[in-house]
Amino acid sequence: MLKKPIIYNYNNVMSECLKSPICIYPEELESYAEKTKKIHSTLVKTRENGGLPFYELPYKKEDVELVKRTVGEIKSEMGEKLENFVVIGIGGSSLGGIALTRALLHPFHNLLPAAKRGAPRIFFVENIDPDQIQGFFDMLDPEKTVINVISKSGSTAETMANFLLFQKYMAEIIGENNFRKQVIATTDPKKGAMRNIAEEMEIRTLPVPEGVGGRFSVLSPVGLFPAAMVGIDIDLVLEGAAFMDRITSKENLFENPAYMNAIIHYHLHTRKNVNVAVLMPYSEALAEISLWYRQLLAESLGKMYAVTGEVVYAGQTPVKAVGAVDQHSQIQLYREGPFDKVITILRVENFKNFLNIPSLHEKFEASAYLGGHTLNELFEAEAKATMLALTKSGRPNIEIVVPEVNPYTVGQIFYMYEVQTIFAGYLYGVNPVDQPGVEAGKHYAYGILGRKGYEKYGEEIENL
Numbered sequence: 001m002l003k004k005p006i007i008y009n010y011n012n013v014m015s016e017c018l019k020s021p022i023c024i025y026p027e028e029l030e031s032y033a034e035k036t037k038k039i040h041s042t043l044v045k046t047r048e049n050g051g052l053p054f055y056e057l058p059y060k061k062e063d064v065e066l067v068k069r070t071v072g073e074i075k076s077e078m079g080e081k082l083e084n085f086v087v088i089g090i091g092g093s094s095l096g097g098i099a100l101t102r103a104l105l106h107p108f109h110n111l112l113p114a115a116k117r118g119a120p121r122i123f124f125v126e127n128i129d130p131d132q133i134q135g136f137f138d139m140l141d142p143e144k145t146v147i148n149v150i151s152k153s154g155s156t157a158e159t160m161a162n163f164l165l166f167q168k169y170m171a172e173i174i175g176e177n178n179f180r181k182q183v184i185a186t187t188d189p190k191k192g193a194m195r196n197i198a199e200e201m202e203i204r205t206l207p208v209p210e211g212v213g214g215r216f217s218v219l220s221p222v223g224l225f226p227a228a229m230v231g232i233d234i235d236l237v238l239e240g241a242a243f244m245d246r247i248t249s250k251e252n253l254f255e256n257p258a259y260m261n262a263i264i265h266y267h268l269h270t271r272k273n274v275n276v277a278v279l280m281p282y283s284e285a286l287a288e289i290s291l292w293y294r295q296l297l298a299e300s301l302g303k304m305y306a307v308t309g310e311v312v313y314a315g316q317t318p319v320k321a322v323g324a325v326d327q328h329s330q331i332q333l334y335r336e337g338p339f340d341k342v343i344t345i346l347r348v349e350n351f352k353n354f355l356n357i358p359s360l361h362e363k364f365e366a367s368a369y370l371g372g373h374t375l376n377e378l379f380e381a382e383a384k385a386t387m388l389a390l391t392k393s394g395r396p397n398i399e400i401v402v403p404e405v406n407p408y409t410v411g412q413i414f415y416m417y418e419v420q421t422i423f424a425g426y427l428y429g430v431n432p433v434d435q436p437g438v439e440a441g442k443h444y445a446y447g448i449l450g451r452k453g454y455e456k457y458g459e460e461i462e463n464l
């Protein structure tokens with residue numbers, strides 16, 4: 001395994017490389033030096049005083065030990081019969097686990113024979129689509145299934161409804177007692193409906209550390225427990241994150257990729273009307289990192305009010321794309337559409353496999369030129385060609401080189417983006433760790449379904 005740093009390269013947003021009305025001039029970046037120092041010092045103080053506790057997740061040894069102990073208990077209790085591990089959660093309670101496991105498991109983990117998998121199959125139950133939920137029941141044998149319900153608040157309707165359905169379905173077949181042994185709740189350590197239910201049911205629990213919001217929780221038991229259940233080396237994930245912490249603790253924006261990336265995105269957005277931030281990994285393993293990033297950016301920075309109360313309507317629109325597939329879907333727009341996008345390419349240097357493209361059908365040029373090259377070369381050539389093509393058409397693009405997709409580099413990516421997002425929140429002057437905009441929809445849904453305390457929302461809808 002390559003324990004190397006990821007490399008951040010922003011040349012293609014700068015005036016030297018990018019001939020474009022939306023390029024950035026060196027003096028524009030330099031103008032952020034003072035502001036960066038101020039925000040940095042506020043963040044250091046906040047961190048020292050225990051604020052923004054996501055910063056400390058790479059070092060929370062007691063949580064890691066608890067996660068490992070719980071994995072050990074479940075595996076020894078279930079033994080050979082453990083076939084399925086099902087995570088019930090939504091948003092920040094599921095996206096980190098999805099991104100982490102997709103990045104680090106075999107691409108067809110669930111389809112491999114048990115002996116090759118060496119770990120249970122893993123499923124994420126997020127949506128409340130009745131046909132999909134019934135589909136899970138049609139497929140999963142409750143005897144062989146362990147459930148991890150994740151909800152920090154314990155009041156998320158989707159997660160609660162799915163949990164209730166799984167409890168009824170499984171308990172009817174294996175009995176309440178066995179169900180209790182086959183469910184683990186990851187929730188607030190002290191309060192909330194899920195904590196109360198877990199205590200009443202006397203089931204195992206894991207903590208969502210206090211002050212850590214869903215979208216900043218991937219390096220807590222929220223993401224680590226599912227990862228450890230399927231055999232991912234969570235120590236290495238945290239080691240990678242801790243390594244990135246050393247880099248993103250630097251005050252100088254030119255030495256700190258998280259601060260620099262936040263400034264570039266913020267500057268392009270607020271000064272050059274670049275409203276869209278695309279994350280485009282050239283890697284199937286990293287594809288769901290863009291989904292996780294999409295939520296991180298959207299919920300953290302998409303804010304109507306600044307902390308001063310001023311109306312700001314902050315936030316770029318984050319977009320998920322995947323190379324090379326989206327070259328045949330999105331790149332036309334990115335190159336020739338409005339000048340409103342900054343595109344980040346995550347480029348992997350070394351894949352686990354090295355595939356030679358066979359020399360066949362050599363009389364046809366369309367296949368002849370490929371023979372003798374590797375699929376790896378083709379992938380790399382396409383990523384580089386896309387960056388060049390974007391640059392040539394004046395579109396700002398950033399490259400993050402991932403030496404190899406492994407727990408160490410993935411830990412770095414998560415941590416870098418989290419620090420970047422917090423820093424960007426301070427640039428915009430918004431609170432990056434709340435999400436008031438999500439609440440209104442929840443309240444109306446509670447009102448429609450007659451939840452106590454939300455009658456006025458129900459009435460408002462009835463009176464429409």
Ligand code: PA5
Nearest residue numbers: 091092093151152153156214215
């Ligand atoms: O990032 C967030 O805070 C949200 O996306 C939450 O994670 C999501 O709404 C689920 O909340 P909970 O974990 O309370 O069920």
